[in-house]
Amino acid sequence: MKPDGALFRREAARLLATLTRAFGVENLALAEDVVQETLAVAFEAWIYQGVPEHYSALLTTAAKNRALDAFRRERTARRFAPELRRFIESEWTLRSGLDALFLPDALKDDELRMMFSCCHPRLHEDVQVALVLHMLCALGVDEIASAFLVSPAAIEKRLSRGKRTLAQSKRLFDLTAEDFAPRLTAVHRALYLLFSEGYHGASSEAVIRVDLCREALRLVRLLVGHDSSATPATHALAALMCLHGARLPGRADEAGQLRPLVEQDRSRWDTTLLTEGFFHLDRSAEGELLTEYHVEAGIAAQHASAGSVKGTSWGEIVRLYDVLMKIRPSPVVALNRAMAIAEFEGPERGLAAIAMIDGVQRLAGYPFHPAAVAELELRRGRPLVAKKYFELAKDLARNEGERRFLEQRVKECGRTSSS
Amino acid sequence: MNEFVYLYRRPGPPVTPQQKQDAMEKYQTWFKDLEARGHLLQYGQPLDPKAGRVVRDKGGSISDGPYAETKDIVVGFSIVKAENLDEAVALAKTCPIFDQGGMVEVRPVLKM
Numbered sequence: 001m002k003p004d005g006a007l008f009r010r011e012a013a014r015l016l017a018t019l020t021r022a023f024g025v026e027n028l029a030l031a032e033d034v035v036q037e038t039l040a041v042a043f044e045a046w047i048y049q050g051v052p053e054h055y056s057a058l059l060t061t062a063a064k065n066r067a068l069d070a071f072r073r074e075r076t077a078r079r080f081a082p083e084l085r086r087f088i089e090s091e092w093t094l095r096s097g098l099d100a101l102f103l104p105d106a107l108k109d110d111e112l113r114m115m116f117s118c119c120h121p122r123l124h125e126d127v128q129v130a131l132v133l134h135m136l137c138a139l140g141v142d143e144i145a146s147a148f149l150v151s152p153a154a155i156e157k158r159l160s161r162g163k164r165t166l167a168q169s170k171r172l173f174d175l176t177a178e179d180f181a182p183r184l185t186a187v188h189r190a191l192y193l194l195f196s197e198g199y200h201g202a203s204s205e206a207v208i209r210v211d212l213c214r215e216a217l218r219l220v221r222l223l224v225g226h227d228s229s230a231t232p233a234t235h236a237l238a239a240l241m242c243l244h245g246a247r248l249p250g251r252a253d254e255a256g257q258l259r260p261l262v263e264q265d266r267s268r269w270d271t272t273l274l275t276e277g278f279f280h281l282d283r284s285a286e287g288e289l290l291t292e293y294h295v296e297a298g299i300a301a302q303h304a305s306a307g308s309v310k311g312t313s314w315g316e317i318v319r320l321y322d323v324l325m326k327i328r329p330s331p332v333v334a335l336n337r338a339m340a341i342a343e344f345e346g347p348e349r350g351l352a353a354i355a356m357i358d359g360v361q362r363l364a365g366y367p368f369h370p371a372a373v374a375e376l377e378l379r380r381g382r383p384l385v386a387k388k389y390f391e392l393a394k395d396l397a398r399n400e401g402e403r404r405f406l407e408q409r410v411k412e413c414g415r416t417s418s419s
Numbered sequence: 420m421n422e423f424v425y426l427y428r429r430p431g432p433p434v435t436p437q438q439k440q441d442a443m444e445k446y447q448t449w450f451k452d453l454e455a456r457g458h459l460l461q462y463g464q465p466l467d468p469k470a471g472r473v474v475r476d477k478g479g480s481i482s483d484g485p486y487a488e489t490k491d492i493v494v495g496f497s498i499v500k501a502e503n504l505d506e507a508v509a510l511a512k513t514c515p516i517f518d519q520g521g522m523v524e525v526r527p528v529l530k531m
Contacts (some may be wrong), residue, residue: 005444006440007440008436009437040432044465044468044494047447047465048495138436139437
């Protein structure tokens with residue numbers, strides 16, 4: 001993605017948040033229409049002229065004028081946001097009222113309020129994430145569907161359910177509300193899922209996945225930039241995304257092929273992101289509360305600061321996984337812990353840890369479960385057994401990238417066993 | 420060199436912001452290329468696809484928009500230079516408008 005390759009999406013998200021506040025959440029569809037029209041006209045004009053320097057201000061003015069038209073047209077037919085009703089009563093105050101809503105200071109929090117609104121406790125996490133992608137990243141139904149390998153119809157359903165719930169709220173989430181803290185937890189979770197989908201997800205297109213990570217990072221930076229949401233847990237989440245994100249360029253080679261950590265080219269890691277990550281990691285330590293994000297950021301930091309796989313403090317990583325298993329146990333966490341144990345104490349101990357995973361049936365269909373067994377069998381010198389497990393894993397591959405990666409591993413076992 | 424007008428016709432713009440972005444970048448690359456090769460006389464202008472009137476006679480017979488179908492609406496124009504109609508057509512064939520179900524009408528500017 002080029003640097004400004006997301007200009008339309010950024011602006012769409014920004015305008016939608018502000019217009020939704022201006023119109024009131026119950027008029028979400030009207031806000032979406034105004035954004036759509038504003039961007040359509042910009043598109044027609046910029047084809048010829050190129051993108052003007054002050055595009056953001058121009059779009060704001062254009063959207064404001066369209067909003068004004070919409071108010072004039074609809075003011076008798078609709079209920080608008082309470083704070084606007086008094087302006088709407090007279091044409092004379094309408095424009096100044098609208099101007100006040102679009103002042104830079106008022107604009108600043110709109111995206112954040114939209115983010116909190118999308119993470120409504122009545123909505124399932126899947127719906128929250130889809131809604132965040134649609135409202136704050138301005139991704140279309142098909143774009144979200146292909147990122148999650150879900151049918152467009154299913155995404156459509158999630159979005160309409162989400163928008164219905166949103167529209168029932170009286171206004172965008174108030175950042176000073178009493179339930180701010182629990183809502184922030186939900187926001188963290190949604191952004192974490194968004195990032196994970198990009199980082200580990202099954203979507204076959206590397207581009208989409210990098211985009212998801214980048215969007216999650218942008219949104220977590222919004223959280224960090226606001227006093228009330230910049231909690232230690234937010235910093236931990238930001239640290240985790242930066243430290244993992246820094247390793248994204250090394251994770252796949254030029255052909256988009258996944259590389260195991262051992263073979264990653266560490267010189268390709270993004271050092272600016274690493275620095276940002278370690279900054280957030282420091283800030284995350286300021287509180288009492290230890291969240292799963294703290295622990296995962298800690299693990300990512302261990303990987304990021306090691307010069308090589310051999311030079312990694314695997315003992316410390318095992319300890320962190322033990323903590324993570326206490327805070328948020330899951331078979332995938334247990335599997336990662338087993339791999340760390342293998343690095344620390346040898347493949348036999350790793351295999352033993354895999355055999356002891358609780359709820360292992362939940363890993364059925366997860367290709368990296370048999371692949372993990374295969375890696376360790378290979379390492380303890382049993383390439384034939386390893387090959388069998390790699391083949392098992394290959395059959396479970398969820399996309400072309402995983403399939404190619406696992407096929408390669410199968411072949412490598414063949415080579416080892418015949419030599 | 421002769422002058423030609425390109426009349427662009429297509430249905431509405433691409434739907435999602437990212438599609439708009441991708442399409443716009445393609446147009447810009449295309450225009451830049453035409454310009455670099457000395458074929459672009461005027462970038463031209465967009466025309467409002469949603470409004471317009473056709474004035475049919477001086478008696479005041481007026482109709483909304485000249486076309487029955489949205490894909491027939493002229494959404495913009497440019498002016499290019501080319502040796503002849505064949506070359507102007509060949510240049511038009513590389514226009515990104517075809518990705519969006521649109522078309523380009525190539526009309527030579529008549530000179531004495």
